[in-house]
Amino acid sequence: MEKLRKRIQHLKKKRPGYTEILNFYQQVREEQEKIKDSLKVEPVHLKKEWKELLAREGFSMLERKDFPVDLEASSLLFHSLCNIAKEATPHMAEQVEKIREVISQKRFDLKKVFTGEIEGEKVADQFEMDRKVFLFLLHESLKPSLEEGVKRLGQEVDAETWLKGHCPICGSLPSFALLKGEGGKRYLLCSYCGFEWRIDRLSCPFCGNKERGSLQYFYAEGEEAYRIDLCEKCHQYIKTIDLRKIEECEPILEDVATLHLDILASQKGYNRPVPNPWTS
Ligand SMILES: [Zn+2]
Numbered sequence: 001m002e003k004l005r006k007r008i009q010h011l012k013k014k015r016p017g018y019t020e021i022l023n024f025y026q027q028v029r030e031e032q033e034k035i036k037d038s039l040k041v042e043p044v045h046l047k048k049e050w051k052e053l054l055a056r057e058g059f060s061m062l063e064r065k066d067f068p069v070d071l072e073a074s075s076l077l078f079h080s081l082c083n084i085a086k087e088a089t090p091h092m093a094e095q096v097e098k099i100r101e102v103i104s105q106k107r108f109d110l111k112k113v114f115t116g117e118i119e120g121e122k123v124a125d126q127f128e129m130d131r132k133v134f135l136f137l138l139h140e141s142l143k144p145s146l147e148e149g150v151k152r153l154g155q156e157v158d159a160e161t162w163l164k165g166h167c168p169i170c171g172s173l174p175s176f177a178l179l180k181g182e183g184g185k186r187y188l189l190c191s192y193c194g195f196e197w198r199i200d201r202l203s204c205p206f207c208g209n210k211e212r213g214s215l216q217y218f219y220a221e222g223e224e225a226y227r228i229d230l231c232e233k234c235h236q237y238i239k240t241i242d243l244r245k246i247e248e249c250e251p252i253l254e255d256v257a258t259l260h261l262d263i264l265a266s267q268k269g270y271n272r273p274v275p276n277p278w279t280s
């Protein structure tokens, strides 16, 4: 956490316009760290034949609802994240108010949303909540459990040879890409479980396009560590963070602190398949 706090300080100095978002991000991360030591997550056992079959067919290992989750810890975290969000922006405060009201009237079971028995999207629509805020709070509350699961499940897959546009563990799309190591190998980071797997440098993770002429990129002046890879075939883009060029500690933080690039990409008419909660 110390390293993260330092990096956030550095980013705030460099980009003062991001202060509010970065403060919020830091508070969320501090709360998640607090519950990590007491987390109880059951291991998932997959049969060897089953694993081999999945890898051969290109299927992911689990569905989102199959992730082992510490429900008590996630519920506690959800409530503390609501406290933080309440102070973040007037819109979030209004949303938290709504969420709390519905929960206090026991109109839905938060734990069933965590296990996937009830879809978060449906709950948000039913009670007229902002989907983005509600799903963000849910996902951030589950994250410590998901990370714990990925630590074990990640050992069961070969992240270097998967080379597909979706996560080998949970099947979700990537939120952004990373370049790292000698020669700058390219990796994708799962938007749901946070697993990282390798993919070809020259390819669109969303439609599989590999034609050089229709894959472009741009970056902001003086910020060569962050670039936007555009695909002219599907008109989608992925942000790529070159970890060799910055002293990063958490890629998600770098994504949050470069929203100006998302704005540029969207102005050019490109879509981000999995936006972060601050992009629209
Ligand atoms: Zn995943």
Ligand SMILES: [Zn+2]
Pocket: 204, 205, 206, 207, 208, 209, 231, 232, 233, 234, 235, 236
């Ligand atoms: Zn594409």
